[in-house]
Amino acid sequence: MVYFVGAGSGAEDLITVRGMHLLEKADVVIYAGSLVNPGILKYCKDDCEIHDSSKLHLDEVINIIKEAESKGLTTVRLHTGEPSLYGAVREQMDELDRSDIRYESCPGVTAAFGAAASLDLEYTLPGISQSLIITRMEGRTAVPEGESIESLAGHHSSMAIYLSTGMLERLSAKLISGGYSADTPAAIVYKATWPDEKKVICTVGTLAESAESEGIKKTAIVLVGDVIRKKNYERSKLYDPAFTTEFRKGTDQTDAVNTKDRDAEDTKKLYGEAAVISFTDRGYEAACTLKEKVRGSFSDISISSAMKNRPDHADRDEWTVKQFEDKKILIFIGAVGIAVRSIAPHIKDKLHDSPVIVLDEELRCVIPLLSGHIGGANEIAGLIAKKTGAYPVITTASDLKGAFASDMFAQNNYLKIINKNGIAAVTGKALTGADIIVSADKGTLPDGRALLFLTPKKYVVGIGCRKGKSFEELEDFFMQMQRETGIEDEDIAAIVSINDKKEEAGIIRLAQYHRCRFITFSADELKTLEGDFNSSEFVLNTVGVDNVCERSALYFCNNVCSNEGRIIYPKHAKDGITMAVAERVM
Numbered sequence: 001m002v003y004f005v006g007a008g009s010g011a012e013d014l015i016t017v018r019g020m021h022l023l024e025k026a027d028v029v030i031y032a033g034s035l036v037n038p039g040i041l042k043y044c045k046d047d048c049e050i051h052d053s054s055k056l057h058l059d060e061v062i063n064i065i066k067e068a069e070s071k072g073l074t075t076v077r078l079h080t081g082e083p084s085l086y087g088a089v090r091e092q093m094d095e096l097d098r099s100d101i102r103y104e105s106c107p108g109v110t111a112a113f114g115a116a117a118s119l120d121l122e123y124t125l126p127g128i129s130q131s132l133i134i135t136r137m138e139g140r141t142a143v144p145e146g147e148s149i150e151s152l153a154g155h156h157s158s159m160a161i162y163l164s165t166g167m168l169e170r171l172s173a174k175l176i177s178g179g180y181s182a183d184t185p186a187a188i189v190y191k192a193t194w195p196d197e198k199k200v201i202c203t204v205g206t207l208a209e210s211a212e213s214e215g216i217k218k219t220a221i222v223l224v225g226d227v228i229r230k231k232n233y234e235r236s237k238l239y240d241p242a243f244t245t246e247f248r249k250g251t252d253q254t255d256a257v258n259t260k261d262r263d264a265e266d267t268k269k270l271y272g273e274a275a276v277i278s279f280t281d282r283g284y285e286a287a288c289t290l291k292e293k294v295r296g297s298f299s300d301i302s303i304s305s306a307m308k309n310r311p312d313h314a315d316r317d318e319w320t321v322k323q324f325e326d327k328k329i330l331i332f333i334g335a336v337g338i339a340v341r342s343i344a345p346h347i348k349d350k351l352h353d354s355p356v357i358v359l360d361e362e363l364r365c366v367i368p369l370l371s372g373h374i375g376g377a378n379e380i381a382g383l384i385a386k387k388t389g390a391y392p393v394i395t396t397a398s399d400l401k402g403a404f405a406s407d408m409f410a411q412n413n414y415l416k417i418i419n420k421n422g423i424a425a426v427t428g429k430a431l432t433g434a435d436i437i438v439s440a441d442k443g444t445l446p447d448g449r450a451l452l453f454l455t456p457k458k459y460v461v462g463i464g465c466r467k468g469k470s471f472e473e474l475e476d477f478f479m480q481m482q483r484e485t486g487i488e489d490e491d492i493a494a495i496v497s498i499n500d501k502k503e504e505a506g507i508i509r510l511a512q513y514h515r516c517r518f519i520t521f522s523a524d525e526l527k528t529l530e531g532d533f534n535s536s537e538f539v540l541n542t543v544g545v546d547n548v549c550e551r552s553a554l555y556f557c558n559n560v561c562s563n564e565g566r567i568i569y570p571k572h573a574k575d576g577i578t579m580a581v582a583e584r585v586m
Helices: 017-025 038-043 058-070 089-098 111-119 149-153 165-178 204-213 281-293 316-326 336-346 377-388 397-401 406-412 421-432 471-485 505-513 523-527 537-543 549-560
Strands: 002-006 028-031 049-052 075-079 103-106 132-136 158-162 185-190 198-203 220-224 271-278 298-305 329-333 356-359 365-370 415-417 454-456 459-465 492-498 517-521 564-574 577-585
Touching: 002 017, 002 089, 017 038, 017 075, 017 103, 028 038, 028 058, 049 058, 058 075, 058 089, 075 089, 089 103, 111 158, 111 185, 111 198, 111 220, 132 149, 149 158, 149 165, 165 204, 165 220, 185 204, 198 204, 204 220, 271 281, 271 316, 271 377, 271 505, 281 298, 281 329, 281 377, 298 505, 316 329, 316 336, 329 336, 336 356, 336 365, 356 377, 365 377, 406 415, 459 471, 459 505, 459 549, 471 505, 471 564, 471 577, 492 505, 492 549, 505 517, 517 549, 523 549, 549 564, 549 577
Parallel strands: 002 075, 002 103, 028 049, 028 075, 132 158, 271 298, 271 329, 329 356, 459 492, 492 517
Antiparallel strands: 158 220, 185 198, 185 220, 356 365, 415 454, 459 577, 564 577
16 A cells, blocks of 8 residues: 655644654655655654655656555655645556555645744735635746746735745746736745744845845745735634624624724824826726735725726816815826816815825826825825835925925924914925024014914824724714814814724725824723723723723823823714714813
């Protein structure tokens, strides 16, 4: 009898129990000496006949098996990893079939799973990837048509690439050509689970140099995909408290309950809604490419075309008016002049204008055209440049010279700008290197000075909600709060919540619409607050803290701004949304 046994990815104790028992009873073992950890042979009995197949060709392997069979002996054909992957077992089985020799297979742990264990990695993260592609580069062994690296990369799923360590420059080029960006996360795991294992986290664009720096030339597996970040994924439905299964009934979620598992230390920023418009067929293709490249960086991206010959025609002026009214991020793909003529009638001032960005049809340059600082256009242009490889054309003088920008200072410190004309005056002084006098006095400075009056934004809005609450539902509740409190947008420092809500599209859109920051905190941070809160046992059991909206609003006051805070609008609940407002006490 012949047994094809997977030795596992490397560690001596990663062979299956069945595989170990088969080795223990084997009379003859033929093992892949170039890849199998020889320590696994310790399970063989003392008189076992052992052959290294790295020195044998197929006929020689089969002849050893035939000889053992003629003597009534048990043979184990010990392959590295899992024999069904790149193990060349089918051709051996066919030869045994021709000789009427019986055989069975015993699975093993393949390198892809050994590497995943070493990296504490899950290939199938909901919302990121639900597929794992196991493949290899074409070398001396060809790959079938339709299975090229480029075509498989187009799926953007998790990939485990075998037998390709000596071709990493080509591999990078093919992955990028297939659709992965150069900064897509990647990993190289050399001899996964062996004692001399090496793990390298890198990007698709740095595979070759990363391997070279670690001296890795062979016996490694390459992993590619956003799952390597281990962030921004959805929790599984299996353990979602709101999900009903065969074994339990789901519960209703009435406060800050989301299905995003977020690292409390994660600082990734998710932008609000962006609207893209193009004017030619090539521009439309570029818009679609842009959307794919920046997916996951915006809560939503819509694409419109202003071409008369397209069924999805949209008049650019009407489109521009609509986006300004909705306070979205505007992205024009085409000539800068078109964008300028479109937005010119709608420009108000730098405190209220929407961010406007222009890209050419080849996605070579990205230009923040309007609201570079307060609207975030410069920052967004930098993100797009990173994701697409475009060159960011930044024209704001303070950014180019690294000078003090008064409007950014106000925004970053949650300050309200009373006189917008003072922004240019103060920033102008910074550009010339002149002294800038800062006063916290409630009085005024002498006449003739460039004055910029700033005052703290007083209010913080804490929000919790069920997953998937729409912007319209949140906005309706938000406006109700404003009517009841008299609070204006200009006086709101931030909208805040728990980390579980960090990617809740409705709240992100709400903050975008009201021109304020959206900040989240971990459950552990919120639990540090002492006081009486409108508690919920359900929320405590779900997210680890008894109240989100009140606690997050006070936490912002006490820790982000180092002020005392007091709740002036205690927890209100409406249709699965909770809201509270804290006032910063100066």
